[in-house]
Amino acid sequence: MTWMLDSVYDRNKEAPYTFYLPNHQMLELLQAGEFVKLIFLFDEENEQFIGERMWVEIVERKGDNFKGLLRNIPSYITELSYGQEIQFTYEHICDTKREDPEASKWNYYMDTQIVMTRDALEKRSFNLMLKDEPNEENHLGWIFFSGSEPEGYTGHIENYQVVSLGAALNMDDSFLAFVDDEPFSAYERDSKTGKLNKVIDYDWG
Template sequence: MSWYLESVYKRNKEAPYTFYIPSQEVIDILRIGDMVKLIFVFETRADGYAGERMWVKITHRDMENFKGVLSNDPFNISELKIGQEISFRAEHICDTEYNDPNASKWDYYFDTKIIVSNDVLERNEFNFMLKDDPKDGQDSGWSVLSGYEDDRFLSNSDNFQYISIGVILNIDDSVLSFIDEPPLCAYERNDHGVFYKIEDYDWESYLA
């Protein structure tokens, strides 16, 4: 078989703040006739695509085990056809047609933006955070640095990205304890790996 079903639980564990999975409340109410979305992954990638998300209509349920029929034709998996029976488990369901009571937290992780240096993303590490006044409704006001950037790096705007806050939380979610603190504030990681507030940060120089 040239494809397999992705475990969304595994993907969520790897990226808990950027890979959405339906809440258990939603999984529990799924019944025959409902539509669910699964991720079909190619064993051999086709045209650069790693997989396809497709809807399946549930025809049978036994606890966490399901059967259903594929509701659309895949683009790149010739072994799959619309109407084909698919066996799957709850761990394979990446979306449903139900309103998820936990969806609001995902909106925050996806829609709230931060400024982050490319060095943070390359190292998968950050050690300094500064919060200025937000520029718009999506902007959190936070800027995030690895702590290894030099002045030349910091002076080049191309070295920074405006991304979802969930990306940073995937690296270290301990910052949730102060993420909603109002500006102006700055935090730095100490030698024990814990963030502390910089009480004497030079805001006058920063704002100038």
């Protein structure tokens, strides 16, 4: 076999705010005749394609175990074919056609934006946060810095990148406690405790 089903739980652990995980109570309502989306991975190293997301129609369910029929034509995994029987569990379901009551939470994480320096993105770490007046819809006004940008680095716009709020939360979600602070708020990470502390007298000049 050259393919395997991916674990959405493992994916979500790696990126808890950007890899969507269907509401479990909603999954418990699934029954025969409904469609779910699964991630089919290559079971061998492949430099071009990691896998494919495809719809499967549920034909049988016994508790947490499902049997379904593939309802997409695979583009790359030649050992899979339309109508093929697939056995899976909750762990493999990355989407459904049901309306998810928690969808708005995921939309907020993905659609809301902040700015990070490319240095912070590369290091996957931020130690200084400044909140300015947001100038675009869905933008919070936050700018995140690694705190170790080279001299003159922050003066060039090409050294910044707009990212989703969820991408920053994947790195450190402790700032959710004050994400809605008013503009001209500043926080700096304590190098000893790792905690983000508010800077009362930050020099905005």
